[in-house]
Amino acid sequence: MNPRAALFRLWVYGLAALLLVICAFPLAWMVLTSIKPDREILTAVPTFIPSELTIDAYRRLFTSTIFATYFRNSIIVAGLATLLTVAVGTLAAYGITRFRFRGRELISTTMLFTYMFAPIMIVVPFYILMRQLGLVNSLFGLVLSYATFSLPFSMWLLRSFFQSIPLDLEEAAMTDGASRPQAVVRVIVPLALPGVIAVTIFTFIVAWNDYLFARVLISSDNLKTLPVGINDIYVSTVTDWGMMMAAGVVITLPALIFFVLVQRYLIAGWGAGGVKG
Amino acid sequence: MATIRLEKVEKRFGDVVAVAGIDLAIADGEFVVLVGPSGCGKSTTLRMVAGLEPVSGGKIKFDQYVVNNLTPKNRDIAMVFQSYALYPHMTVFDNMSFGLRLKGMGRDEIRRRVQDAAALLNITELLRRKPRELSGGQRQRVAMGRAIVRQPKAFLFDEPLSNLDASLRAQMRVEIKRLHKRLETTVIYVTHDQIEAMTLADRIVIMRGGQIVQVGAPMEVYEQPVDRFVAGFIGAPQMNFLPGRVVAEGNGLAFAIEGGILLPLPAARDAAYAAWRDRPMELGVRPETLHVGRFEGPDAATFEAAIDVVEPMGNEGLAFFQVAGVEVAATCDPYLRRDQGDRVPLTVDMARAHLIDVETGKVVPSGTAGRQAGHPAPALAAS
Ligand SMILES: Nc1ncnc2c1ncn2[C@@H]1O[C@H](COP(=O)(O)OP(=O)(O)OP(=O)(O)O)[C@@H](O)[C@H]1O
Ligand SMILES: [Mg+2]
Numbered sequence: 001m002n003p004r005a006a007l008f009r010l011w012v013y014g015l016a017a018l019l020l021v022i023c024a025f026p027l028a029w030m031v032l033t034s035i036k037p038d039r040e041i042l043t044a045v046p047t048f049i050p051s052e053l054t055i056d057a058y059r060r061l062f063t064s065t066i067f068a069t070y071f072r073n074s075i076i077v078a079g080l081a082t083l084l085t086v087a088v089g090t091l092a093a094y095g096i097t098r099f100r101f102r103g104r105e106l107i108s109t110t111m112l113f114t115y116m117f118a119p120i121m122i123v124v125p126f127y128i129l130m131r132q133l134g135l136v137n138s139l140f141g142l143v144l145s146y147a148t149f150s151l152p153f154s155m156w157l158l159r160s161f162f163q164s165i166p167l168d169l170e171e172a173a174m175t176d177g178a179s180r181p182q183a184v185v186r187v188i189v190p191l192a193l194p195g196v197i198a199v200t201i202f203t204f205i206v207a208w209n210d211y212l213f214a215r216v217l218i219s220s221d222n223l224k225t226l227p228v229g230i231n232d233i234y235v236s237t238v239t240d241w242g243m244m245m246a247a248g249v250v251i252t253l254p255a256l257i258f259f260v261l262v263q264r265y266l267i268a269g270w271g272a273g274g275v276k277g
Numbered sequence: 278m279a280t281i282r283l284e285k286v287e288k289r290f291g292d293v294v295a296v297a298g299i300d301l302a303i304a305d306g307e308f309v310v311l312v313g314p315s316g317c318g319k320s321t322t323l324r325m326v327a328g329l330e331p332v333s334g335g336k337i338k339f340d341q342y343v344v345n346n347l348t349p350k351n352r353d354i355a356m357v358f359q360s361y362a363l364y365p366h367m368t369v370f371d372n373m374s375f376g377l378r379l380k381g382m383g384r385d386e387i388r389r390r391v392q393d394a395a396a397l398l399n400i401t402e403l404l405r406r407k408p409r410e411l412s413g414g415q416r417q418r419v420a421m422g423r424a425i426v427r428q429p430k431a432f433l434f435d436e437p438l439s440n441l442d443a444s445l446r447a448q449m450r451v452e453i454k455r456l457h458k459r460l461e462t463t464v465i466y467v468t469h470d471q472i473e474a475m476t477l478a479d480r481i482v483i484m485r486g487g488q489i490v491q492v493g494a495p496m497e498v499y500e501q502p503v504d505r506f507v508a509g510f511i512g513a514p515q516m517n518f519l520p521g522r523v524v525a526e527g528n529g530l531a532f533a534i535e536g537g538i539l540l541p542l543p544a545a546r547d548a549a550y551a552a553w554r555d556r557p558m559e560l561g562v563r564p565e566t567l568h569v570g571r572f573e574g575p576d577a578a579t580f581e582a583a584i585d586v587v588e589p590m591g592n593e594g595l596a597f598f599q600v601a602g603v604e605v606a607a608t609c610d611p612y613l614r615r616d617q618g619d620r621v622p623l624t625v626d627m628a629r630a631h632l633i634d635v636e637t638g639k640v641v642p643s644g645t646a647g648r649q650a651g652h653p654a655p656a657l658a659a660s
Binding site: 166168169171172173174175176177178179180182186187190191 | 327328329348349350352353354355356358360362363364365366375376379380423427433
């Protein structure tokens with residue numbers, strides 16, 4: 001390697017390392033703070049590596065608050081919203097790519113317009129709608145909100161995946177003795193798997209991280225999801241920074257685990273080879 | 278195993294009439310080939326039989342049952358697609374067993390059937406591979422295997438060989454024919470390759486513009502085309518069409534090519550052709566019945582023309598001429614060495630020529646019907 005190239009590499013790696021530090025430092029600080037003894041959290045000279053490790057903050061989190069309930073609510077809401085979005089999004093994308101009907105093009109092209117509105121603009125109308133449906137202050141109402149919010153993008157994404165799957169494959173499945181639903185489940189969805197997974201991740205994260213809708217739609221403490229619940233812990237007590245950081249860690253973990261589990265299915269190149277080429 | 282019957286079957290896509298009311302009866306175990314130029318409605322017809330496309334009118338019957346409203350799943354047919362349409366996420370074994378698994382067939386039976394079909398098609402060692410790890414010819418075999426294992430009522434092929442190179446295509450053609458001999462299942466085979474049609478078919482169905490122009494055994498449509506379109510479509514190299522008219526000549530009739538060449542017509546056809554005198558007609562002459570050289574024969578007629586080019590093709594040569602403003606191809610000795618512009622004699626076997634009415638494009642029935650099975654063409658003897 002010549003010196004110029006080496007220098008260039010050094011630059012690139014240096015910048016990458018800098019970015020990594022900027023992104024990772026707050027996370028590392030969160031984890032470290034959650035396992036520090038209290039007296040080390042607010043000091044004039046901060047310690048980076050804790051002098052002793054403790055899980056006290058975690059114990060307080062689960063005993064002095066109803067964090068476990070928030071956690072459960074979040075899992076339920078994000079899980080159901082994801083299932084609903086994937087199910088409806090898949091069917092919708094299939095319909096839009098495989099059938100001709102009045103308004104099909106209009107739907108396809110205007111789907112993404114819904115994202116021109118910031119969530120904050122639709123949250124009040126949404127509240128009114130939910131009140132009329134009697135779904136205010138219920139987890140189901142939240143599930144519907146998140147599905148509504150993530151569906152247009154999911155449909156749009158799945159549509160492009162479905163479009164890339166040759167019609168022949170489905171027709172082959174049907175002449176092979178599959179009903180249309182069987183052809184979709186056994187042939188189309190497996191081939192669109194990377195898209196389905198991307199939609200799953202997207203919806204899960206939207207639902208898991210949402211603060212706005214949960215804040216507006218939920219009032220009972222035992223129905224709150226994590227973002228709202230933790231915010232209320234912060235407001236309602238003398239700020240317990242150790243506990244806050246512990247909560248942060250516990251919130252991050254499921255999303256992280258989920259992502260790691262699912263991302264290996266995102267490998268591209270599945271589709272190649274079935275049809276001549 | 279089933280007979281397939283199309284009765285006034287029609288398909289419209291909006292204003293486009295893809296299939297314009299066709300009637301066709303296919304016998305059990307018959308191999309029927311649909312041929313025709315691009316866009317003539319072959320695939321659409323096949324897809325209606327498969328149930329992939331609803332009919333706009335008419336009836337499709339399997340045996341005595343009308344299947345118009347049955348989904349493909351319930352028609353029990355197998356289709357081989359031009360693209361092969363193998364499921365990319367499944368191994369060859371899973372591809373082939375897909376239909377059987379859907380039926381809920383037992384594992385042992387599935388294994389046995391897949392093994393049998395794989396052995397038949399020489400793809401046993403490929404069973405664990407994914408489609409992307411196969412060559413074009415291998416994919417083609419797998420696609421056929423997937424159809425065979427189901428033991429369906431009928432096989433539908435839509436240009437299955439068109440993605441293969443010429444030698445592989447010839448090889449697969451033979452294999453398909455062998456498979457059909459062995460399985461004796463009804464086949465509808467779509468192609469626009471007339472050689473495939475000639476070699477594979479029990480009967481050829483020639484389509485054009487959504488209609489059936491002619492149905493017949495390969496040699497029948499070759500020897501007795503009903504019109505100029507079929508005459509030009511079937512047979513390679515293509516039939517020559519010489520413009521001219523029928524005139525009285527001595528006691529009989531002759532065909533006068535524009536520019537003064539006179540070819541006596543067989544006396545047996547006088548009655549049939551008499552009414553067509555002095556109208557614009559064409560004489561359809563296949564290159565294989567038009568020879569460079571001077572030959573004798575019962576209905577041989579000789580004229581002269583200036584040679585344009587010669588294409589040696591191994592066992593034979595093709596010589597091209599300009600006659601009456603049209604290009605004409607004739608068979609010749611592949612070693613024929615002539616300069617461009619040399620005038621050479623050309624002999625036509627008039628008993629195998631066709632008279633075509635320019636106005637309607639129809640072939641005038643000759644009353645003697647070309648060459649019949651078992652009756653070889655009268656040999657032309659060198660003079
Ligand atoms: N889904 C469709 N929508 C509109 N028109 C169609 C559709 N499918 C076929 N057609 C039209 O119907 C006619 C017949 O098409 P078809 O595919 O049957 O032709 P083909 O004989 O199979 O031709 P090729 O040899 O090119 O495959 C064509 O004019 C085609 O444009
Ligand atoms: Mg076609």
